[in-house]
Amino acid sequence: MKIYNSMYGVIYINSTFNNTISTLTDNKGNTIGWYSSGVLGFKGPKKSTSIASQSISEKISFLAISKNIKIVDIYIKGVGIGKETILRIINNCGIYIRSITDITPLPYNGCRKKKRRRV
Template sequence: MKKYEIFQGIIYINSTFNNTISTLTDLEGNTISWVSSGILGFKGPKKSTSLASQYISEKISHFAVNKNIKIIDIYIKGISIGKEVLLRIMNNCGLYIRSITDITPLPHNGCRKKKRRRV
């Protein structure tokens, strides 16, 4: 296992209605490890629960502590129940959270309407 001299990292959380994926990277964006709810043994509708998000945050925090990463920035993308649970547990695992940024894409004007039908 490679220990990092730099004590900073970035955690990307992609939370959808069907799954939650968390990725731990260094400051340059190189992936150190990643965890999803399917890897942890959750199948079907249980993958999107807050319990699955809790296990994901514990696992990714454990990876960060093992790799000697103490300071993290968190980028959250998506809409799901598990976002608040993830943040709460990462805060309790001994990691210093420097910033939390929501990068969820929002439509600014929507799609163009269909033409009116001519009869």
């Protein structure tokens, strides 16, 4: 098991309507570990609940502590339910959150409008 000298890490959270995926990386972007609700045994509609995101955040924070990562930046993407739950539990596990950034893509012009009807 590789122990990292750097105390800094990055957690990416992708929270959709159907699933929640959390990835722990180092500062260079190399993946240390990841968890999703399907990996932890949740199936079907239970994958998108806040209980599933709770267990994901516990696992990812214990992984960070075991790899000697104490300070993290968090990047959140998506519109799912478990975003606030993950942040709260990571903070309660003893990891210092340096920054929280929302990287959800937003359309700036939208789709093309329908053709005007000619009568």
